[in-house]
Amino acid sequence: MPESPKVPVRMAVAAAALAVAFVASEASAQINVPKPSYKFEKCYGVVKAGMNDCFSPVHTCGGTAKKDNEPAAWIYVPAGVCKKIAGGELSPPEKG
Template sequence: MKSKKTAATAALAMALCTIASLSLPAHAAGKEKCYGIALAGQNDCGNLAGTHSCAGQAKVDHDPGEWKLVAKGTCEDLGGLLKAEAKKRYKAQQG
């Protein structure tokens, strides 16, 4: 019985490490979401509109609701928008 518990604990620890390794590098590497710079099919994840939740789903180039991860502090230099500004523009377009 002890070996089953040890195996389950090890599996849980491995799963947690895997999850942490997927989410930590972006933050640890000093990255930020930059809206409006993704080309069609090259966004990193879901958009502001909530019409999709996957990478590679952007329909047009430079959609202000689509984002890519960039080095922190470089978004505006690339012509992009940080999340707060992107949300303002998105709401203005909807209103």
Template sequence: MSNAVKSTVSAAVMASAVAAAVAGVNLGTVSEAHAAKEKCFGVSLAGQNDCAAGPGTTCQGTSTVDYQGNAWKYVEAGTCETMSVGDNKSGSLTALTRDVPA
């Protein structure tokens, strides 16, 4: 194998190793960011939930009522139950029966 070919192969191997290392760092960051969040029910506006909006819905963006009790949104960990949405309503770590469409 000539020196030029060895140099090209070495560069390709090095580039692959760097790419793999960067990808690993990004995966860790995503996991850490997700771990710093919690599902908070009853705080999203209609059509802006992250998932779970009860029977007959699919997922993200399917809530039909503001602050729908069975629809959740990711919020910073530890903040859900302190969120006030007016009229003595707050977020919950579990699904609620309030403001659920008929």
């Protein structure tokens, strides 16, 4: 009976750890931030990369914005604050 190739234990452990880390990072990216308890509004266009609060037309979940100030990415802010922030918009950009 032919012998199966032996994989060094360290390589197998490292590969398993890498796989677990990848799965964990993917799972942690799938978040939806709960609505705040205070009166809020969604503020578009002022989000730092990876800090958006929820899905948008170009993102599936919170924490998935790829770059700063993406027009369709939003965060919760207290009501009345968004228009005071440079670049803040109360609605997403129009499609087209």
